[in-house]
Amino acid sequence: AAKSAGRSAFAFYTPQLNSAAVERLHLEAALRRALERGEIEVHFQPKVDRDGRPVSVEALARWDSAELGAIPPAKFIPIAEDTGLIEPLTEHVLRTACREAAGWAGAGLPPIGVAVNLSPRLLRGAALVERVAAALAASGLPAHRLELEITEGSLMGTGAETLERLNALKALGVRLAVDDFGTGYSSLSYLRRLPLDVLKVDQSFVTGAVRGSDQAILARAIISIGRELGLTVVAEGVESKAQWRLLHEAGCHEFQGYLFSRPLSAGDFAGWLRERTGTGAGGRRSVTRST
Ligand code: C2E
Ligand code: MG
Numbered sequence: 001a002a003k004s005a006g007r008s009a010f011a012f013y014t015p016q017l018n019s020a021a022v023e024r025l026h027l028e029a030a031l032r033r034a035l036e037r038g039e040i041e042v043h044f045q046p047k048v049d050r051d052g053r054p055v056s057v058e059a060l061a062r063w064d065s066a067e068l069g070a071i072p073p074a075k076f077i078p079i080a081e082d083t084g085l086i087e088p089l090t091e092h093v094l095r096t097a098c099r100e101a102a103g104w105a106g107a108g109l110p111p112i113g114v115a116v117n118l119s120p121r122l123l124r125g126a127a128l129v130e131r132v133a134a135a136l137a138a139s140g141l142p143a144h145r146l147e148l149e150i151t152e153g154s155l156m157g158t159g160a161e162t163l164e165r166l167n168a169l170k171a172l173g174v175r176l177a178v179d180d181f182g183t184g185y186s187s188l189s190y191l192r193r194l195p196l197d198v199l200k201v202d203q204s205f206v207t208g209a210v211r212g213s214d215q216a217i218l219a220r221a222i223i224s225i226g227r228e229l230g231l232t233v234v235a236e237g238v239e240s241k242a243q244w245r246l247l248h249e250a251g252c253h254e255f256q257g258y259l260f261s262r263p264l265s266a267g268d269f270a271g272w273l274r275e276r277t278g279t280g281a282g283g284r285r286s287v288t289r290s291t
């Protein structure tokens with residue numbers, strides 16, 4: 001009996017491991033098909049400046065699977081990262097984002113920037129710079145209107161190759177943002193070392209930013225670090241006026257969150273932008289393809 005203790009403990013975990021592994025394989029296969037069928041959509045969430053004017057949007061991947069229903073990015077992005085599907089997925093998001101952003105300006109809406117999230121894995125591949133250049137060329141979007149968001153975690157401990165790649169992206173004229181700032185155990189020195197333009201304060205500091213709270217103190221400190229370094233500071237996940245006021249007083253430059261808008265389809269965003277800016281009143285329906 002004693003000899004089987006180890007084995008039975010192992011046997012106890014095996015079925016669970018198997019079902020998790022099977023679900024993952026299932027999702028991987030479904031994601032592969034979804035990419036082939038064009039089932040992955042891109043939604044856009046606006047960012048506004050200190051006066052509430054829309055300045056740019058963040059492109060966010062959306063998967064509403066015919067078989068499995070809506071699957072959140074928190075579930076499918078890690079699978080895409082592990083399997084290499086992140087490459088075609090990012091290519092799709094990048095091309096769609098550039099095309100839509102160029103299209104809004106072409107339709108008489110104010111020129112607006114667009115941000116695309118980049119996975120750590122892509123920073124390690126050599127093809128990234130060419131892909132970004134190709135997406136810009138294909139869409140006609142001016143490079144300065146494209147921003148690439150890279151999570152803090154993937155920027156830390158970057159070697160010479162990654163730095164070279166980031167410099168090459170900068171040389172194209174695109175803007176670079178550090179995403180989810182404050183969540184890693186980071187040494188702050190990389191903020192100086194890397195060619196960054198934008199610092200996005202992680203949602204966790206914004207969510208708890210109640211006057212007098214520790215989160216508010218940290219949010220203020222992060223905002224002043226960003227400002228001192230000459231970066232554009234963006235707060236993500238702003239849901240209430242109280243949060244907005246506090247961050248605004250702390251000198252935050254831009255704001256993104258449900259208080260302003262949830263992520264919208266390309267067509268809905270064009271409508272939102274038109275209403276906000278009072279442009280193109282005659283052509284409400286004809287600007288972008290509805291998704
Ligand atoms: P992120 O880049 O930090 O994006 C912000 C997330 O916060 C989005 O979640 C957005 O919908 C959500 N959000 C925005 N405002 C609010 C708010 O006021 N309250 C709350 N509670 N949430 C808010 P989403 O779309 O589920 O994406 C989650 C993460 O998945 C993203 O975090 C990003 O890391 C990743 N992701 C999404 N699309 C892509 C993509 O195309 N490529 C890559 N590599 N990652 C992506
Ligand atoms: Mg982001």
Ligand code: MG
Pocket residue numbers: 179180200202236
């Ligand atoms: Mg973020």
Ligand code: MG
Pocket residue numbers: 180202203236
């Ligand atoms: Mg985040």
